[in-house]
Amino acid sequence: MPQHDVLVIGAGLAGQRAALAAAESGASVGIISKVHPVRSHSNAAAGGINAALNPEDSWESHAFDTVKGSDYLGDQDAIEIMCREAPDEVLHLEHLGVTFHRNEEGRLGTRAFGGASAARTYYVADITGQALLHVLYEQLMKHDEVERFEEWFTTALVRDDTGRIAGAVTRNIRDGSLEVFTAKAVILASGGNGQVFTPTTNALICTGDGIAMAYRAGAPLMDMEMVQYHPTTLAGLGLLITEGARGEGAHLYNAAGERFMERYAPNKMELASRDVVSRAEQTEIDEGRGFPDGTVALDITKVPRQRILQALREIVNVGRDFAGVDITREPIHIKPGNHYAMGGIKTDVNGETDVAGLYAAGECACVSVHGGNRLGANSLLDTLIFGRRAGAHAARAGKGMAMPSPAGSELEREREAIDAIVARDRTGRRLSELKAEMGKTMDADCSVFRDEDRLRGALETVKRLQEEVNTVSVDDKGSVFNQDVLGVLELQFMLDNAECIVVGAIERKESRGAQYRTDFPERNDDDWLKHINLTVKGADSPEVSYSEVTMTQWEPEERKY
Amino acid sequence: MSTSENGAGSAEPESYTLKVRRYDPESGETAYWHDYGIELDPARSVLDGILQVKDREDASIGIRCSCRAAICGSCSVRINGTTALACNTRISDAAAKAGSGQPIVVEPMNNFPVLKDLIVDMDAVHWKKVQRVVPWLLPDSDPPEREYIVPAEAMIDVTQSMACIQCGACVGACLSLEIDPEFVGPAALAKAYRFVGDPRDGQTEERLRDLAEDPHGIYDCTHCFACIEVCPKDVAPMSQIMRLRRRATADYAIKDKNNGYGHEKAFVDIIEKWGTLHEAQLLPRSFGDGSLVKGQTEPGAVKQLVESLPTAMRGLRSGKVSPKKALVHPKLPDQENVRHIFKEVHDRDERIELNLYIVGENSGDEEGAQAEGGGES
Secondary structure, three states: OOEEEEEEEOOOHHHHHHHHHHHHOOOOEEEEEOOOHHHOHHHHOOOOEEOOOOOOOOHHHHHHHHHHHOOOOOOHHHHHHHHHHHHHHHHHHHHHOOOOOEOOOOOEOEEOOOOOOOOOEEOOOOOHHHHHHHHHHHHHHHOOOEEEEEOEEEEEEEEOOOOOEEEEEEEEOOOOOEEEEEEEEEEEOOOOOHHHOOOEOOOOOOOOHHHHHHHHOOOOEEOOOOEEEEEEEEOOOOOEOOOHHHHOOOEEEOOOOOOOHHHHOOOOHHHOOHHHHHHHHHHHHHOOOOEOOOEEEEEOOOOOHHHHHHHOHHHHHHHHHHHOOOOOOOOEEEEEEEEEEOOEEEOOOOOEOOOOOEEEOHHHEEOOOOOOOOOOOOHHHHHHHHHHHHHHHHHHHHOOOOOOOOOOOHHHHHHHHHHHHHHOOOOOOOHHHHHHHHHHHHHHHOOOOEOHHHHHHHHHHHHHHHHHHHHOOOOOOOOOOOHHHHHHHHHHHHHHHHHHHHHHHHHOOOOEOOEOEOOEOOOOHHHHOEEEEEEOEOEOOOEEEEEEOOOOOOOOOOOOO | OOOOOOOOOOOOOEEEEEEEEEOOOOOOOOOEEEEEEEEEOOOOEHHHHHHHHHHHOOOOOOOOOOOOOOOOOOOEEEEOOEEEEHHHOEHHHHHHHHOOOOOEEEEOOOOOOEEEOOEEOOHHHHHHHHHHOOOOOOOOOOOOOOOOOOOHHHHHHHHHHHOOOOOOHHHHHOHHHHHOOOOOOHHHHHHHHHHHOOOOOOOHHHHHHHHHHOOOOHHHOOOOOHHHHHOOOOOOHHHHHHHHHHHHHHHOOOOOOOOHHHHHHHHHHHHHHHOOOOHHHHHHHHHOOOOOOOOOOOHHHHHHHHHOHHHHHHHHHHOOOOHHHHHOOOOOOOHHHHHHHHHHHHOOOOOOOOOHHHHOOOOOOOOHHHHHOOOOO
16 A cells, blocks of 8 residues: 655646655655656646746736736735746756747747736747656656656545545556555645536546545635636637747737727737637627637738747647648637636645645646636646645645554445446446536536526536436446546546536626626626635535635736736 | 547548457457447547547547647557557548548557557556656756756757657657667657757766667667658657767767767768768778778677678678679769768758758648748748
8 A cells, every 4th residue: 555745646747846846855755647647738838937037027017917817816925926936936947957948148038928018938839838747757757756656547535534634545547456545645736627618628638536536525616617718729629729829929800800809908909818818709709700610810920930830830730730721821710718727626825725634736726826817828837836835835744744544445435436337237328428418518608608597507417417427337347448437437527527617607796807797797896806615515515605815915906908 | 538529520520430459458368450430520530530439339449548639649559550649640631541441440559568459558668768868957067046048049959859749659660679679769869869959968978978889779770760750749759869879979979889980980981982872881891990991890890790791691692782783883973963062061060950940840841941941921
């Protein structure tokens, strides 16, 4: 039975950074991931990482942009920490070997990004997330004192008899064996839940596992209704076209050839924050000014061809391979698409949740630095800053503590649940049909524009699917790489996420950030400048409660771009 | 682990057949083929096809996949015999390549043990080789207070190897690996260049010496281009290997016991002198430290020279080589021209390196040349 001071679940940027920080602080560390770490979805963060590193820039400016971008729902103490620590973190990564773009003097060079008042996005072509992820993995290979469990699927958290989180139940995907991993602290770094929506820019692995596990273990989820729709995704497939394209100078046009952002954000135009641009596009499409395939056009052709090929090579490939378009020569059709969960497991600035022994960092967590809307190039930063803080804090907290003993029979329960799924004969619909219904419902009724009636309908569908998934059967009856049975567990996780997203969206009777209620079209600071927390409570789940938004130096103002 | 029903594509679905190689390690039976019919928009991928089969018919087919966008590197398989990412191989292209009425053949990668169906053991081969090249930055001293100051071009230069997503396609396609499973291989060597080419690394010579002296190192590549052809990210692993060789020979004059240095020098000297590849000269010069006259033959070289004789004999027997052709090299019309080009390139101060992030173009794109000019539009 593996034992570690700190157990990290998820090996994207937040998880790897947490593991390295915990090991540096002297803890024994295990890191578990259901895929090989370099397959993690941090890869997809193409555009860059924000830091006020330039002497003419300031962390306060970065923080204010982030606060404003969050539509004042972000916690300002957490945002201050993130922005203050950003420059050192970027330098640390540079020292580890990240091949950041240089300017002519050989110093770190920047590009512009949405919602930012200065060019403070550091980048590696348009593979920044990939470069960071692979460089951190180099460090994991170097520091073999961090024990890696690659292709292990965590099914549940376990407690000791004081109620403290004491480890996790995990299935070795290669042979199907189940183990209890014991730890003084567990850090969830398991990523977002984009697969709840169809389509999504998110990878197939982004199924909200950690968010659901924390919720089931009693940790509050915060601001789950805040779901970012990215302004530039390919219709149908949902693949991402990086904001870097607009950062490099690309424009948006409707079918009539109008640069419509003039009407919505006359100052920042295409580089307004993402919720603003997505709503503008969706309005154009809904009011009949889009193309027949329900899209608008992103035109990158005015950026010099060589610059595109150097700095946006990845989306040249995406356009060519997945849309049949040479983006250096013609516009590409795009639309808003599900992209990022601002909400997640409620944590403090050290990644601690409300449940003893349980931490969270990265997209699965909600500190909250993104509030109602995340700025581009702040997600990589979030993963690294709060991954590091969680790792270091968990390591410190565990010093002198005895190794806990997991109570109860969590392992047996999980084994029986999995065995029951495998043993069940087919009676109803296939797993894929359930997933498709969830994804399409969420995209139709809980996306850019929302209203109470449609949200109620979505909630009903989700609740029905929660029942139905408990009767679903699988084709694969084996133990080795049984992806089928894991798919059932993932859908159960996703449905918990979906329920909380819809409940949060129904609860918040205002329009703020990514939440736009056509029946409550105004921001309402008097009643709703607060976080919505959802906690499991038997049959009444989720129970709704509220917490204050932390303000330090920025009073809410009207948000204009 | 999940499903793919991702909303509608734009075109009408067409019918295809996927012939998938199945293997269940728990069944006690050997691998077998199974045909699956699918209905798919021709613009979608082979992965979408496989996921459709999993969604609708048989979810027990094992394949690693995640991003669907050629960035996570999970879904390398062989499609009609060619290694590729299933997610960026168009189903209509695969069908066209298979030929009319023929199924699209999907099987696990070569050079790897198969764990189940299309899933191979990446750890046992790929990651072991990556670990071999000391895959982390080794600076000489403590880092500066701010960033390292390095030329912008150097960072763009290594970005080509940084673009590697560790999908293993090149490893699966590598012909040298098929013969010598110990070969460090294209992916790991491309990774090695990422450090050798990085001015912040302080172990450049040690890395090069290590990989030049290793009998399964940089001189084990046979220049077959297979890795370049299959790489989904245009990393061009073989080009990175050739850069490692140029650094090892031209910059550090590392005279390895594999005779890589000697062979390359012989090759270059012969072209310089005759403007054509004089094969009768190549063998003795390669094993003689690049020079027949000065001829300080490495101890291991004699053995290698003797070992290569059967190959020469086979060449003679098959008529591919005749004693006359081998010894008296036929005169070619352009030899003078070749010598001229050689001199021109050789006299340049700068080393010309092909790098996609500098010339900014895809090797497969026939308009490649335009990009170099800047292509304002």
